[in-house]
Amino acid sequence: MKLYIGGAYQGQAELAQEENPEVPLYRDFHETIRNAVLADGWDPLAFAEQFCQDHPDAVVIANEVGAGVVPMAAEDRAFREAVGRVLCVIARNAEQVTRCVCGIGVRLK
Amino acid sequence: MIWLVTGGSGCGKSTWAEKLVQSLPGEKRIYIATMQVYDQESEKRVQRHRAQRANLGFRTVECEKNLSAAQIDAGSVVLLEDLVNLTANEMFDGGDPNRIIPDLLDVSTRCNHLIMVTNDLFSDGETYSSSVQEYLRCLAEVNRQAARLADHVIEVVYSIPVTLKGELPCL
Numbered sequence: 001m002k003l004y005i006g007g008a009y010q011g012q013a014e015l016a017q018e019e020n021p022e023v024p025l026y027r028d029f030h031e032t033i034r035n036a037v038l039a040d041g042w043d044p045l046a047f048a049e050q051f052c053q054d055h056p057d058a059v060v061i062a063n064e065v066g067a068g069v070v071p072m073a074a075e076d077r078a079f080r081e082a083v084g085r086v087l088c089v090i091a092r093n094a095e096q097v098t099r100c101v102c103g104i105g106v107r108l109k
Numbered sequence: 110m111i112w113l114v115t116g117g118s119g120c121g122k123s124t125w126a127e128k129l130v131q132s133l134p135g136e137k138r139i140y141i142a143t144m145q146v147y148d149q150e151s152e153k154r155v156q157r158h159r160a161q162r163a164n165l166g167f168r169t170v171e172c173e174k175n176l177s178a179a180q181i182d183a184g185s186v187v188l189l190e191d192l193v194n195l196t197a198n199e200m201f202d203g204g205d206p207n208r209i210i211p212d213l214l215d216v217s218t219r220c221n222h223l224i225m226v227t228n229d230l231f232s233d234g235e236t237y238s239s240s241v242q243e244y245l246r247c248l249a250e251v252n253r254q255a256a257r258l259a260d261h262v263i264e265v266v267y268s269i270p271v272t273l274k275g276e277l278p279c280l
Binding site: 008 | 113115117227229230231232233234235245246249250252253255256257262264273274
């Protein structure tokens with residue numbers, strides 16, 4: 001499993017595509033989480049563990065979304081928190097984690 | 110040589126970039142100021158930056174947009190502050206954001222060293238209005254192309270420089 005993260009539009013999707021041309025990519029994973037959060041009783045940790053079990057070779061691409069002011073709306077707060085929790089689990093399971101800044105990939109793991 | 114210096118707001122990237130300028134050889138130092146001054150707060154910010162570089166021997170060139178018109182002395186060291194304002198001015202003040210990268214390339218060929226400062230404002234997870242979202246997308250593209258152009262890309266984290274591309278100079 002590999003994880004590519006970065007702020008919005010930092011080139012993480014392009015880099016993941018370039019480095020993993022043959023593997024299906026899970027793009028905009030934060031958006032997947034944004035939708036999932038809306039369901040009642042959804043558990044980010046259980047979701048993340050299950051995802052890692054089901055897709056051990058996945059290449060996951062996501063935006064970092066946690067470096068701003070606490071959002072006013074409850075669902076935005078839940079979204080931001082869930083993205084953090086889910087990506088921590090994915091990062092733990094991933095053999096490689098890459099963070100993109102200005103299109104430059106920095107290996108964190 | 111071309112440098113790109115990025116980092117969050119107030120992280121000390123201007124100070125670090127100024128230190129870098131001092132360490133580089135060049136007959137003249139030029140500061141390209143891109144910020145539009147329209148209220149007291151921006152005036153104060155300009156004053157702070159001016160005081161900060163008062164004794165560093167810069168000639169200040171005011172250039173809110175259309176960089177190719179800026180007068181650059183041959184053999185100079187140019188500090189461009191910053192891509193965030195330049196992109197906003199080109200986008201929202203009757204300019205053309207598509208000329209930014211060609212203009213940067215043009216400036217870099219006319220000077221000895223070019224140091225570009227930009228800002229990292231992409232990780233707050235907010236969804237803004239479509240015009241702001243378009244601005245963020247455009248600025249990110251400018252940053253990425255500038256990083257490609259640059260020999261060295263440095264992220265400053267609360268005054269600590271982190272190398273993203275190239276090498277860290279001894280300052």
